[in-house]
Amino acid sequence: MPQAPEPVSRNESERVIIFDTTMRDGEQSPGASMSLEEKLELSKILEDMRVDVIEAGFPIASKGDFDAVNQIAQIVTESVVCGLARASQGDIERAGEALRPAKRSRIHTFISTSPVHMKWKLQMEPEQVLDMVARSVAHARNWTDDVEWSAEDATRTERDFLRRCVQAAIKSGATTINIPDTVGYTYPSEYADIFRDLIENVPGADGVIFSTHCHNDLGLAVANSLAGVQGGARQIECAMNGIGERAGNAALEEVVMALKVRGDRLQRYTNIDSTQITRASRYVSAITGFPVQYNKAIVGKNAFAHESGIHQDGMLKNAETYEIMKPEDVGQGATNLVMGKHSGRHAFREKLKSLGYDLGQNALNDAFGRFKDLADRKKHVYDDDIIALVDDALASGADRIQVKSLRVIAGTEGPQEAELTVIIDGVDRSSTATGDGPVDAVFNAIQQVAPHNAMLRLFQVHAVTEGTDAQAQVSVRLEEDGRIATGQAADTDTLTASAKAYINALNNLFARKEKTAPGGRVATRF
Template sequence: MSVSETSAQAAERDRVVIFDTTMRDGEQSPGASMSLEEKLELAKILEEMKVDVIEAGFPIASNGDFEAVHEISKIVRDSTVAGLCRAHQMDIERCAEALKPAKRGRIHIVIATSALHMQHKLQMEPTEVLDAIARTVGYARNLRDDIEWSAEDATRSDRDFLRRAIETAIKAGATTINLPDTVGYTYPSEYADLFREMIETVDGADKVVFSTHCHNDLGLAVANSLAGVQGGARQVECAINGLGERAGNAALEEIVMALRVRGDRLPYDTGLDTTQITRASRYVSAITGFPVQFNKAIVGKNAFAHESGIHQDGMLKNRETYEIMRPEDVGQAPSSLVMGKHSGRHAFREKLKELGYELGQNALNEAFQRFKDLADKKKHVFDDDIVALVDNALASSADRIQVKHLRVIAGTEGPQEAFLTVTIDGAEKSANATGDGPVDAVFNAIHAVAPHEAMLRLFQVHAVTEGTDAQAQVSVRLEEEGRIATGQAADTDTLTASAKAYVNALNNLMARKEKSAPGGKLASGF
C-alpha cells in the first residue's frame, strides 16, 4: 500500500459525515411544517454549508414530501440527498422514484429492533424482522448503491439480536448502519460502548459507516452523539437548532463546533463551512416560527454577549478569557456598524452581509425602506431589529392576504374594537370587530374578512430588543383538520405585529391545505 493511500484512509477514518435531518425529523415537530419553496431554499443553504447528507423527507408520507425530495434531488449536486422509508417494498419504490433526479441519492430504511417496539408496534416476531431487513435492504440495493439502514430504538434493543440485525443488513447491501437513541434514553458512556461492541463483533463492520441519531429527551443528545463518535461512529445525524420531535434532535451547530473547538479530544473533521451556521439557524427559525432561546449554545442571541463587569474587563484585555470560539467562526460578526436613520444604503447592505443575508436589488431596496421607517421610530436600531425586519418581510412577501391598515380602540372600558383593512389577492376588504381585549378584537376582525375554521393554538410575544420602543416579535400557531401552520411578524406596534403574524399563519395554513394529500402525513419517530 502506498503512502498516499495510507494517508487517504487515515483521513477517511478521521472524517465525520454530517447528516442533516431538519427537513425530515425536524419537520415532524408539531407546527414546524415547511413549504416546498422553504425546503428548496434550506437545501441550498445546507449545500453551501457543505453538509454531506440532506434528508429531504419521507416520500410515501404525502405528495408534498415526495415532491420535496424529488425537487431537492434536482437542484442539489454536491451533497447526497436522502429519503426515508419503512421496511416495505412500496415505501422503497416511492423513495427511489423521488430520488431519481439525484446525482447522489440515498435510500434510508428504518425498522424497529427493540422487543418493546417489535411486540407492540410492529407486532412481528424477531425472525420476521430479520427476514424483513434482508428482503427490503436487498431490494433497495438493486435500486441504489447508497443504502442506510436504521435500527429504531437501538439503545433499548437486546444486543445479541441487534448484532444479528446489523449483520443481516450488511449482508443485504447496507452501506451505512444507524443506531438511533430513539427516545433519548441512553447515557454517553453506554452509547459509546454500544458502538465499540458492534464495530468489534459484527461480521462486516469494517465495510460500513456507523451512524448516531440521538433525541434530546434527557438533554443528552449532543453528548451522546459525541460519545458515539468516540465509540467509532463516523456519521452524526442532527438538525439545525436541534429541531425534532418531542425535545428535539442533536443540534448540528453544537456537534460541529464541539468537534472543531475540542479537536484535542475529538480529532475528527467535518469539512463544514461553519460561517454559514448562523444564517441557517435564523432561516430555520423564521420558516418554522420556533424562536431560538437567547442562551442557546452557538446561535443564541446571548451566545457571545458579555454583561458581567469582570467578563467585560477580561474580554477587553484578551477575548479568549471568556470566548472559546470567535463569533465570526459561526457567522455571528461582532457589531461594527451603528445603524440609525442617517445610515446609507451601502452601510445597510454591509450590515446585512454581516448578518448572513444576501438580498437581490429589489428586496434590498424594500428592506432598506423598511429599515428607514423603523429608524424614524426608534433611537437605536440593533442587529436583532434588522434580523426581525428582514425575516418578517421574507415570511410575508408571497402571502395572498396582507394587512394594509389597522386601528384599535383599547383601554379599561370595553369592549375593545379593531378596524381592519386587508388585501386578498390584491383586492381590499375591510371589517371591524369587538373582542375581549385588543388582540382578541384584532383576530375577530381577521376572521370577519377571511372566514376560516382554524383554531388558535399559540400566541406568543417577546421583545426583539430592550426598551419601550423595541419591536415586538409575535408568533402565532393555527390548526385546522390536523394541519398546523405558524406565522411570525415583528413591529414596534404589538397589535400590528399580532395581526400580521396571524395573517401570515393563515396564509401558510391555506398553502398547506391546497398542497396536502389525501390521508394526511405519516410520521416516523426514530
C-alpha cells in the same frame, strides 16, 4: 484570536460525515411543518454549508413529502439526497421513485429492534424482524448503491440481537449502519460501548460507516453523538437548532463546533463551512416559527454576549479570556453596532452580511425600506431589530391579503374594539369587531373581512430588544383540514405586528391550499 488546535492530519478516515435531518425528523416537531418552497430554499442553504447528506423527507408519508424529496433531488448536486422508508416494499419503492432525479441518492430504511417495540409496536417475533431487515435492505439496493439501515430504539435492544440485525443488514448490502438512541435513553459511555462492540464483533463491520442519531430527552444528544464518534461512528445525524420530535435531536451547530474547537481531543473533523451556521439557524427559526432560546449554544442571542463587568474587562483585554471561538466562525456579527436613520444602503448591506444574510437586490431594497421606516420611529436600531425585519420578510408568503390600516380601542372599560382595513386581491375591505381584549378584537376583525375555518394553534409575542420602543415579534400558527401554516411579523406596535402575523399565516395557508387543490386552484372567495 487563536483557537484550540484542530487535527493536524486530514485523512478521510478521520472525517465525520454530517447527515442533516431538519426537513425530516426536524419537521416532525409538532407545528414545525415547512412548505415546499421553504424546503427547497433550506436545501440550498444546507448545500452551501457543505452538509454531506440531506435527509429531505419521508416520501411515503404524503404527496407533499414525495414532492419535496423529488424536487430537492433535482436541484442539489453536491450533497447526497436521502429519503426515509420503513422496511416495506411500498415505502422503499416510493422513496426510490422520489430520488430518481438525484445525482447522488440514498435510501434510509429502518425497523424497530427493541423488545418493547417489537412486542407492542410491530407485534412481531425477533426472527420476523431479522428477516425484514435483510429483505428491506436488499430491495433498497435495487434502487441505489447507497443504502442506510437503522435499528429503531437500538439503545434498548438486546445486544446479541442487535449484532445479528446489523450483520444481516451488512450482508444484504447496507453501506451505512445507524444506531439511533430513539428515545434519548442512553448515556455517553454506554453509547460508545455499543459501537465498539458492533465494530469488533460483527463480520463486515469494518467495511461500512456507522452512524449516530441521538434524541435529547435527557439533554444528552450532543454528548452521546460525540461519544458515538469516540466509539467508532463516522457519521452524525443532527438537525439545525436541535429541532425534532419531543425534546429534539442533536443540534448540528453544536456537533460541528465541538469537533472544530476540540479537534485536539477527538482527532476528527467535518467539511462543514461553519460561517453559514447562523444563516441556516435563522432561516429554520423563521420558517418554523420556533424561536431560538437566548442562551442556546452557538446560535443563541447571548452566545457571544458579555454583560458581567468582570467578563467585559477580560474581553477588552483579550477575547480569549471568555470566548473559546470567534462569533465570525459561525456567521454571527463580531460586534453589535447600533444602526440609525442616517445609515446608508452600503452600511446596511454590510451589516446584513455580518449577521449571516446575503439578500438579492429586490429583497435588499425591501429590507432597507423597512429599516428606514423603523429608524424613523425608534431611537436605536439594534442587530436583533434588523434580524426581525429580515426574518419577517423571509417568513411572508403570497401577499394576497395585506394590512392597510388598523385602529384599536382598548382599556379597562370594554368591550375592546378593532377597526381594520385590508387589501384583498387589490380591493379594500373593512370591518369593525369587538373581542375579549384587543388582540381578540383584531383577530375577530380579520375573520370578518377574510372568512376562514382555520383554528389558531399558537400566538406568541416577544420583545426583540429592550426599552418601551422595542419591536414586538409575533408568531401565529393556524391549522385547517390538516394543513398548518405559520406567520411572523415585527413592529413597534404589538397589535399591528399581531395583525400582520395572523394575515401572514393566512396568506401562507391559502397558498398551500391552492397548490394542493385539483388543477392548482382553490375556491377561496371573500
